[in-house]
Amino acid sequence: MRGLFISFEGIEGCGKTTQLKRAQRCLEERGLPVLVTREPGGTAVGEAVRGVVLEPLHVGMAPAAELLLYAAARAQHVAEVIRPALHDGRIILCDRYADSTAAYQGAGRGLPAEWLDTLHAIATSGLDPDLTVLLDLSAAVGLERARARGLYDRLEHEAIAFHDRVREAFLRLAAEAPKRIKVVDADQSIDAVAAEVRGHIDALLSRRQGAAKK
Ligand code: Z5A
Numbered sequence: 001m002r003g004l005f006i007s008f009e010g011i012e013g014c015g016k017t018t019q020l021k022r023a024q025r026c027l028e029e030r031g032l033p034v035l036v037t038r039e040p041g042g043t044a045v046g047e048a049v050r051g052v053v054l055e056p057l058h059v060g061m062a063p064a065a066e067l068l069l070y071a072a073a074r075a076q077h078v079a080e081v082i083r084p085a086l087h088d089g090r091i092i093l094c095d096r097y098a099d100s101t102a103a104y105q106g107a108g109r110g111l112p113a114e115w116l117d118t119l120h121a122i123a124t125s126g127l128d129p130d131l132t133v134l135l136d137l138s139a140a141v142g143l144e145r146a147r148a149r150g151l152y153d154r155l156e157h158e159a160i161a162f163h164d165r166v167r168e169a170f171l172r173l174a175a176e177a178p179k180r181i182k183v184v185d186a187d188q189s190i191d192a193v194a195a196e197v198r199g200h201i202d203a204l205l206s207r208r209q210g211a212a213k214k
Pocket residue numbers: 010011012013014015016017018019039040054070095096097098100101102104105145146149153155156186187188189190193
């Protein structure tokens with residue numbers, strides 16, 4: 001049976017990594033084959049691109065260069081990791097994917113939608129996740145969490161208005177694709193968020209089992 005592709009999205013500090021690990025543990029405890037990966041990254045090429053694109057010293061990076069780097073990392077990730085894992089029947093938990101490009105490079109940087117669509121087609125051949133968990137949080141709380149953790153990348157230095165635009169863009173994407181993108185209020189305890197995330201993943205697994213029986 002084909003695997004499942006689940007992405008986790010949201011602004012900086014919304015808790016994606018925390019929730020992705022919880023979901024991994026929960027699925028593995030049930031004996032399901034899980035693959036955890038991330039963007040940019042997930043391959044040697046992608047991790048090298050990650051180093052370039054998130055380097056705080058690269059403050060002068062042109063928005064188009066940034067877009068092309070994320071797309072290059074994704075093309076490698078889809079070809080080398082995601083498609084083969086789907087073929088092998090694994091459940092892929094991916095920390096960010098194409099919705100991040102729409103939100104950050106589209107709404108955040110103001111790049112044209114046609115550029116994003118073209119690069120999405122080139123990098124993924126139209127591969128979308130089966131489920132996207134959008135952890136929704138205000139930019140103020142997200143950045144506070146990220147700063148408390150003490151790690152800074154290039155985008156964490158952007159003004160709060162940038163991160164507000166990104167959050168609004170994620171919510172618009174969710175309104176446009178309600179079947180795929182499930183919004184979870186990330187301003188709750190880690191356990192409460194994890195319970196909602198688990199509910200969405202269980203619903204996806206049930207749909208797949210139902211479809212397999214037909
Ligand atoms: N980017 C892009 O522009 N275009 C693209 O196409 C792609 C990416 C794919 C990747 O950064 C950057 O790349 C990202 C967008 C851009 N930059 N920004 N902004 P990343 O992957 O390294 O970082 P991130 O994705 O922004 O994630 P993060 O900062 O690591 O945060 P997180 O994974 O969402 O959160 P976390 O690490 O799970 O939690 C953060 C802290 O909050 C931590 O101390 C937790 O213990 C705490 N936490 C988590 N949940 C809670 C709750 N519920 N309550 C209280 N505290 C919590």
